[in-house]
């Protein structure tokens with residue numbers, strides 16, 4: 038599998054949100070306003086790439102040699118959580134501008150299953166380091182794309198005549214479903 | 228198993244160590260208030276406030292970007308807690324409420340037939356909407372759909388109606404409305420608003436110096452909501468009982484109905500609801516913002532000072548009024564006579580202001596008992612100077628200081644003080660053949676008072692003609708009915724004395740009208756050799772008055788700094804901001820403009836309160852560029868108003884002349900409830916472009 042395929046596959050075909058249904062809580066929670074959605078998307082790109090790479094290192098250099106592969110889930114969670122905390126502190130001090138941009142979204146994705154899921158998928162597909170990097174980036178960009186598209190739609194929905202019982206999250210989920218179906222059109226591209 | 232445990236322990240310890248090291252290395256100071264504020268939020272992370280979670284909201288509050296009321300889930304208690312953490316202007320800690328600023332709705336005609344999707348945003352992109360009125364509500368209810376709290380409906384007249392009990396002030400409606408019709412404001416923000424060129428306001432409201440929302444209170448009266456009407460008036464005018472009696476209602480001059488019919492009797496309606504509240508025996512509650520801990524001094528308890536104190540108090544400041552006289556009211560207590568404004572009524576009104584927590588220090592005079600430096604030293608942050616205009620101008624003719632000669636304000640205040648406070652002292656002197664010089668309210672009040680005191684012959688001598696008399700029209704008419712003799716076009720030249728030094732005659736020159744002067748009035752010029760003598764035993768000069776600024780001479784420090792104009796009024800560069808040449812001193816009313824009206828003083832009091840409030844918050848005092856002030860919105864001034872069916876204006880009920888000239892009982896009476904309902908239905912409920920021609924709403 039070439040890098041190009043991994044990239045296209047990660048962004049469109051196997052979009053982490055719309056094809057794999059991971060990370061739905063921030064998808065619904067932060068998509069009401071475009072501004073928030075963009076912030077979240079950037080934060081995910083940042084964390085997901087870092088987490089993907091670090092968990093690969095952890096897996097390849099510690100878990101496998103010590104035959105502790107069964108500890109993968111718990112070890113990953115611990116590492117990702119610490120990583121996010123660390124990155125937050127680091128940015129706050131060193132790159133305040135970037136922190137101001139992402140800041141508040143960073144801690145929010147400590148528990149984002151898209152991040153964790155992407156890391157596991159990288160391992161399961163037995164990718165090498167470079168491919169892990171590309172795959173993580175692709176997933177993250179795919180997440181951002183879906184989130185921003187969805188936020189655009191939801192900003193309009195506020196103005197539509199939605200029957201009372203379907204308002205807000207309900208119509209959000211319906212829309213997400215339709216958006217997800219449209220992404221199925223990419224199936225077969227690779 | 229052992230490896231697993233060891234590995235996890237190691238990993239945990241590693242991560243922990245790295246993080247704790249990092250927290251030291253990367254430590255940045257963070258405002259501790261953020262954590263406290265976050266603790267006060269509902270911690271629901273619902274995002275309803277528009278921020279990404281409670282901590283983001285807390286950051287925004289501490290950064291001053293969000294009000295303490297940011298958390299829409301938690302109640303007012305939380306808001307107060309957050310405000311206290313922030314020590315911020317608790318004005319914003321009051322609940323935000325949504326207000327609809329357009330109640331034209333369906334009455335505006337349509338320019339085209341619209342069949343697109345039912346959204347105001349979509350419709351407004353088509354030539355700004357289908358209605359003829361370019362600024363009004365489109366009525367498709369984007370705001371209603373945006374409201375997550377079910378607080379809005381489109382009412383039967385095609386504009387949104389706010390349910391104040393459900394509205395949480397989240398601002399969703401304000402954001403979606405393409406016409407800026409929905410406004411989210413706290414009471415303080417509403418109190419601070421000045422009329423602007425882009426406001427949706429009727430000609431009468433534009434003209435009222437106090438900027439009262441006239442059509443709104445008239446509609447409330449029409450629908451029987453008298454309490455609502457009183458509250459509407461109180462948002463702009465704390466002296467509704469007094470204004471309802473003495474205001475010469477400049478608003479009625481611009482009343483649109485007046486173009487085709489007689490103007491709506493706006494002021495009688497005000498008096499009706501004001502009297503209704505007083506006679507109901509209980510006061511309507513007036514909201515006061517949480518305390519700011521700032522202290523403001525108000526010098527002078529006349530309409531300007533009372534209004535300034537009232538609004539400052541409602542904005543949450545601690546206010547103390549210092550006044551030279553024993554009781555509050557200023558010129559409306561000691562100048563305007565009892566038969567026009569009963570002092571019992573005034574006392575009820577001023578007590579309502581004191582009840583809000585305003586302090587009153589009577590019998591202290593600036594310049595004699597204290598100076599401004601002392602006020603500042605004792606912890607006052609700002610000073611409002613509303614000392615009015617109490618110094619009579621003099622004629623400058625020979626003999627005007629003879630025995631039997633008085634000045635207007637002096638005569639009225641002496642008499643009022645005797646009547647109100649020292650009825651057991653001998654009554655001040657009253658002559659039998661009295662002449663009052665002047666054509667303003669003071670002169671007319673003097674003659675009407677003299678008639679009531681039993682003077683046989685009372686005349687008014689005025690330089691110009693009746694049309695130029697600045698006194699209120701109703702006053703002049705009443706004086707005519709009460710048998711006053713008017714001598715127009717007369718310029719006094721000399722007071723004649725007898726051998727004991729008593730005034731016995733007034734010599735004057737007859738005048739004729741010449742070329743118009745700067746003010747457009749034809750200037751009177753004396754006719755040579757037309758000297759005439761009027762026999763008198765009492766003369767009152769009431770030709771105008773200016774502020775008594777003797778305190779400047781007494782107080783060296785302010786003497787140097789406080790600037791006066793050449794009319795010895797207190798100089799303020801900007802009539803809207805009303806800041807004097809010393810930044811913490813503000814002024815308004817007669818002491819800033821020279822003798823004027825009660826409503827003007829009330830309006831100035833509010834503008835000064837606004838400036839003081841902003842000054843205390845460290846804000847820039849320059850008024851918004853769009854401030855209307857005494858101007859009119861050109862589009863709103865019509866030449867004709869089609870569709871009006873003439874309906875007679877309710878006349879003012881008054882006591883019969885022979886009854887009223889014998890006593891100081893109130894002469895003008897209040898209209899009946901039936902008349903009030905009728906009169907209110909004459910109002911067209913105007914906005915800038917449209918109105919209700921056929922009285923449908």
Ligand SMILES: Cc1cc2nc3c(=O)[nH]c(=O)nc-3n(C[C@H](O)[C@H](O)[C@H](O)COP(=O)(O)OP(=O)(O)OC[C@H]3O[C@@H](n4cnc5c(N)ncnc54)[C@H](O)[C@@H]3O)c2cc1C
Pocket residue numbers: 473474475526527528529530531532533549550551552555556557558559562563591592593594613614615616617636639668669670672699775778815816817818822823824825826828
């Ligand atoms: C006889 C008369 C009739 C009028 N009739 C009408 C009318 O019908 N309709 C209308 O709209 N307007 C009328 N006016 C005008 C109106 O009364 C004034 O415009 C209005 O009262 C001005 O309010 P003010 O607060 O600026 O000043 P004032 O009402 O004059 O109040 C000033 C206050 O400051 C106090 N004071 C003054 N100097 C000092 C000092 N050195 N230290 C401490 N306190 C001080 C005084 O005791 C007074 O309480 C009339 C005025 C007069 C004189």
Ligand code: SF4
Pocket residue numbers: 347363364365366367368369370371386387403404405406407408409
């Ligand atoms: S107030 Fe604004 S959003 Fe609401 S119906 Fe009117 S135009 Fe539409």
Ligand code: SF4
Pocket residue numbers: 429430431432441442445481482483484485491493909910911912913914
């Ligand atoms: S008709 Fe009513 S709203 Fe219109 S100008 Fe007259 S009082 Fe004001």
